[in-house]
Amino acid sequence: MRTQREKKLIMKYWLFGGGGAMLLGSGLAVLLHGSKLKEANADPWFWVSTGGFALIMSGLGFIGDANRFRTLADVLRELDNRDKIKNHP
Template structure:
């Protein structure tokens, strides 16, 4: 049975992981749009591509936080199983 703290960490894991995946996908789409703008010599291609990179790295950051929350939940479960809490 999961403790309330463990449930909270798992919930954060799913929210941050899902948000990170969504941000990475959106960033890739924006980055590809910027590449297409560059091919057609459109003026704002640089800023669109920069925004795409920012979204990708924000997604990576969210996924890293999700990994941290999952690790903390696993450590809590292990400590609980050993009775060291």
């Protein structure tokens, strides 16, 4: 059974992972849109592409944080299991 602390870490894992995936996908779409604007010689292509890169990097950061939360939850579970085995008569 998961502890309350572990449940919070898993919830953060899902929120940050899902948010990061959404930002990453949105950033790729915006970046491709900026590429099409450049082909059409539209004026704001540089800023649109820069915004796309910013979204991609933000998404990767969120996914990295999600990985950290999942690792912390797994370590917490492992430490709890060790304590149970150690304290078992």
